[in-house]
Each structure stands twice: as structure tokens, then as C-alpha cells.
Amino acid sequence: MLKRVIKILTNKPTKIDRPVFTKYFEKENKQIKDLEQLLKISNDASKKIIEQDIKKLRYGHIGENNVYYELKNSFIPMICLHNVRLKYKGMVAQIDFLAITCKYIYVIECKNLIGDITINSQGEFIRHMKNSHGKVISKEGMYSPIVQNEKHINILKEILKQELKYKNKLKRVESLIVTANPKTIINKTYAPKYISDKIIRHDQIIDKIQSYESDNKTNWVFIEDDMRKISEILLKYHKEAKIDYNKKYNLPIKGDKKYNTYTSSKYNDIKKEAYSKKNQVKIKSDEELRRLLKTYRLQRSKQDNLQPYMIFNNSTMEELIKIRPKDLYELRNIRGFGETKCEKYGKDLINMII
Template sequence: MSIFDKLLNKRTITNPIFLKEFEDNNKQLQDLNDLLEKVSSDKKNLINRDIFFIKQELYGEKNVYNELKNSFIPMLAVHDIRLEFNDYVAQYDFILITAKCIFVLKTKQLNGDIDITEDGDFVRIIKNKEGKFLRKQGMYNPISANERDAHILEEILHREKLLNSITLKPIVVISNPKAIINKSKCPENIKSNLYKYDQISTLIKKVLDDSKYANELSEKNMYEIANYLINNNKEENIDYISRYSLDKIETKNENLDKIRNLQLNNVEKHVDLNEKEI
């Protein structure tokens, strides 16, 4: 290879570059906090519950984000992407675009102790405050959902001629540092796609060092993929009126306006009566 060719192929992406950053206060959280100020009924409890869950999710995603930002891995990254494809909708927490592989990350809190059986079933162990066993509770398999979303992404990128032979690897990342996951008996496809957030950098580096990932994306192609994801991100428009079965939303100012209008009407009626007496 000539010196010119080496210069032409020199890579400038030497660290993680987030083209769509993580945000502590996302749009859904902002919308719910705004809605909370406008609702004066028992629906506040439902909204507060959802705000709590979203904050928990964001806390977990921030753990993953910080780990990725400090990984020194050459990649382009985007956070919180929602794509629509045919009749499918796929939500992505993180998509990491490296030269050799695209990682599709789904973050999960998975609070408590989780056992994964030989059949791939996820079972939550419920304990009391003293740590004594109470019961087992089945839960959905996050691996399957993430594999489906990764497949949709692969179909989209192939359709747009942005991807040829580069591998997409779906990974579920446990973002809760206190979670205990027992995957000693689980199938290999789950074991190799489920990691705690503090292991994710090591996993990515291991994949990139693997000789079987021989094909490489150019940096131009990497940016094309990242920009496509950002430009085609479809934010979800949530109908909060229907979601919380709200007849209407009244703000404190609207309530005050009603009181003022009522008082004004009473004054006008009183004036009318006085005029008639005269």
C-alpha cells in the first residue's frame, strides 16, 4: 500500500462520538411533568408512577452512557432512536456503529434476583424486606425483543443500501448495579447477549479484536448510517388524554379564570337588577 493510500484510509474516529446524546430530562419526562401541573384529580398518582419509572430507566441508561463515553472505543453512537418500518415500530436505547460491527443495545433495570432457566425463561425471585424467599414470578424475555428490533434495523439498512456484510449484534445491558443475574444454566444465545453495564466495554473490545469480524465500514459509511438513524427518528406522540382517561385538562390559571368569570357574571347580574329597579 502506498503512502497516499495509507493517508486516504487513515481513520479519524479514535474515541466514542455521540451524534445523538443522552439527555437526563427527555421529552416524555418533560411532558409528564407539565401534565402533572395541569391535573387536579386522582390521576396524579398514575402520572407520578410513570414519572418514577421513566426516571429509573433514565438512571439506568445514564450508567450505560457513562460507561460508553469513557470506553475509548472508536465508534459513532446514537441514543434513543425510534424507527418505523412497514407495520413495525422499533425503539433503540443505544446504537453503536463501529468499523467492524453495529451493536444494538437495550438497557434493562431487572431489579432484584433473576434466574434464567435452561429453556431461556426469565424468572424473578421475590423476597421480603428480610431477604427471605416469597415466590417466583415469570417475566418476559428481553433478549427476544431486542433480537427482533435488531433484525428490523438490519432490514432497514439493507433496504437503504447502507449495509452489506457488517454484523449487527444485539445486546441486552443490565443497567442496575444491584441486580443479581444467574445465567449459569441458560442457553448460549442468551448468555452471550446479556451483560451488566460495567462489562459492556470489555465485550465490545473483545468482539472488535475477533478475527472473524474481518469486513470493515468506511468512516463515510459509518456517518451515513448514523445520520440516517437521526434523520429518520420518529418521536412518539403520546395521547395522554386517552392514556390516563382524562376528560379534560384544567390548569390552576384556568380554574382561576372560571372563578373570575363567575364573579364577573354575578356582578353583571346584580347591576342589571339595580338598573331594572331604577
């Protein structure tokens, strides 16, 4: 206690004078390198999906590199960690950057957003995709990065509460959403203040942190021992993700001619069910399928408490009608259907279409 008091009274809570990384940013992304190797043994169907995932990972890595550059070249005394995957009581929090200063713990989510984003008065995020002439060609809802980061923060708080017995100090955890794509325009005109204040461009992150740090109302600080202890605890709970690439991308198993399913056995069940229906049920007309998709979209939007276009918009609906995906491989190639939506709506849509 005396040590803490002396450090606070002398206004020297830490000897750190610039950012110190206890978990470094890796210039070469291991997952990208792994996927590049998998391309050499992948089949035609999985190759396309792997190439898409590599593109997304590269794009995201560029965004994180921009944030890393800003943090590293600031002169803010802080301990930083990159790419921390906290696992606690069956829950997982994937955090892009953590920055621990004498006053706050910043949980930083990097978003390399594509298209222009509007945040409405309800805090909903709506993506507008434009063509080469600048005309909006589609509009779709997206999962709120604010909500996503808050879930990560809740897990982090539970860990600090258990390990360090923190209570009031947990109020010092701040969420920051950093957009790393300079071409993306975010319209925050009607966004609630608690949301608009937390969304910034990567070149604004240092100014934002400094504004928090200059708050003289804070009556308690983390000394260097606290900062390092927090870092050690979080690294203790960091668990690298183990990805079964064979299972995820339907790759051949060494010594076996059989192939795995795309993501899990239930996806294989969907394909079998779809095949069976295809051979028993008369093909639906475009108009009938459009009516079924609209009805389903409305029902799911009420069930999930979302706007209908956030399930899928009209442009995506027409693509579903035109392509008529018969399994999750084909569904994933339709704009707007990533793993999350395939997981949530895939079985229903395939059974409806086939």
C-alpha cells in the same frame, strides 16, 4: 473502492479516535418533565398512575445514564446514537443505544431490572422478588429482553438492506442487553450460551465491545464513510413518539368538561361491561373465583406457550381475589399488571371477577 482499500491497508479506516454522538443523551428527560406538569391538572385516579410512570421513567433514565457514561468515557472509535425510535413499514423499534464501529453495529438494550433474575435452560426469564429479610415472596415470568431486542434488530436490518443494499454486512449487527441496576443478581448458570453471552452489567460493556473488536477473523470493515452513512440513514427513519397524555391518563380536555378514557375507547367499553355485570350477576365466592382464575391461567399459558406463573403467579392471584378490580385503573395497581398484561388479559379478568 480505491479509497477504501488504502484506508484498510494502512489500518486507518477512520479518523475518529473516540466515541462521537450523532444523537445525544439528554440529561433531562422530556417525558418526565411533561408528566410532572400533568400532575398539576390530573384527577386522583390518574395522578397515582402518572406518579408510578414517573418513578419508572426516572429509574430507567438512571440506568441509561450509567451506560452513556461508560460509552462516552471509552476510547473506542465509534459513532453512537441514544434513544432512537425507528419507524419502518408500520413497525417500530425503540433502541436505547446504537454504537457503530469499524467492525460491528451494536444494538444496546438497557434494563434496570428489579429483583433477582434466573434464566433457565429454555431461555425463560424468571423474576424473584424478596422481602427485607431476603426471603423470596413471589416468582413471575418476564418478557425476554433478548427476544425484544432481536425484534428491534430485524427492523434495523430491513432498513439497512433497503437503503444501503446490505446483505452479508447485516451479520455484523450484535445484540447486547445491559443491566444497569447493581443490586440485581442474574443467575445465568443454566442459560443457553447465546443468551448468557449477551447479558452483561453496565460496567462490563466496554470490555465486551473490545472483545468483539479484537476478533481478527473479520475480513471486512466499515470505513468512516460507512459509519456516518449508517448513522444518517437511521436518523432519517427516527420518528419521535407522539403521546396523547389526555387519552392515556384520562385527563380533562381544554374547553371540555368531559374526560377521555384511560388508554382507548375499548377500555371504556370494558368499564361499562363490568358495571353492567356487577348489577346483574351474583358476586362469586373466593373459592369459585380462585378456581376460575386457575383454569383461565392454565388455558392462556397453553395458548401463549408460556409457563402458568408467567401469566400471573399465586401471590398475584390472591391479590386479584382480595381486591377484585372492576376496571383497568384498579387492575394496573396490582403487582405484575402493567399496560401489556392489562391489554392482553384485562378484559377477560375483569369480566371473570365482576
